[in-house]
Amino acid sequence: MKPVINYINSLLFPLLPETSCFALKRGLLRLAGAKIGKNVRICSSVHIMGCGELVIGDDVWIGHEVFISTTSRIEIGSYVDIAPMVYLGTGTHRIDADGLHSAGEGISRNIKIEDGAWLCVRSTLLPGVVIGKNSVVAAGAVVTKDVFPYCCVAGIPANVIKIYDK
Template sequence: MALAQEQLGSAKLEAKSTRGLFRSFIGKVLQWMAMTRFPIGAKNRCRLERLRGVKIGRNVFLGGGNILDRVRPDLITIDDEVSLAGGVYILTHSNPTTPLRAILGESAHVIKPVHIKKGAWIAINVVILPGVTIGENSIVAAGSVVRKDVPPYTVVGGNPAKVIKSINPVLSEEN
């Protein structure tokens, strides 16, 4: 444990035991396999992320190069019919360095779930921060940083992501 903490420098080691450290290592290996840009297929990416603890529904597309939180993947829920393009980062925690914790207080250490609801489309290179819910059938534009919840049937984009427009669910259901 001391060796692992030494390798992290001022970052705080999340694992509290050798077993926890081992589980974390296995999770990182599975994630590396899932996030590869090699053509392993979206279904296999989903299988690997499920092994890590991510809750993933049916007919989900996971593009290559996605990073679903390495520390607490169990706090991520992805409902049915969701599409995540490549390079998407989903974070469920924020862990400042020890000096910054002394300045900002323990409230700076954040651990919150992320939920992506049915039918959402997350475009390439999006970052989703802890505690965010992406509403049903919403679209997050490429390169966005999502800090707040996205309402259902909404298009958001930018850094930080802001509402661009609403999607008419009646028109959507006719197609």
């Protein structure tokens, strides 16, 4: 993503109607360097920051007040639904128990969300996770490790609570 254009987008998005002008929002994000598929619908209150890569497939919904922070790569498959107030972040720190700050060296790890997944309201995806195909991340869950396809995870940290029959 191009930080300057992304910053300008952060000023323009709030001026647009929350759940319309989707083609314009897709175009603005493409100008900033994101790869955006067809029929992607992004609410105006979404916050996207960072200089990493953002790839979004077709027919994706990104809801109100979602926060996307990419310092490496976030890949969102097709037919993914992201509910309001979800957090996706690729950056973290190594713990430095001996330093003045416990948050030591900064590191980045990619996030991948496979086709058909559903991230429910206020869920959090931490750096380095893969959300499997057609999986559900329950409301408020904090995902710290990969989620298998066709299952539902919930809790802090998120654990499998249901496996779906295909």
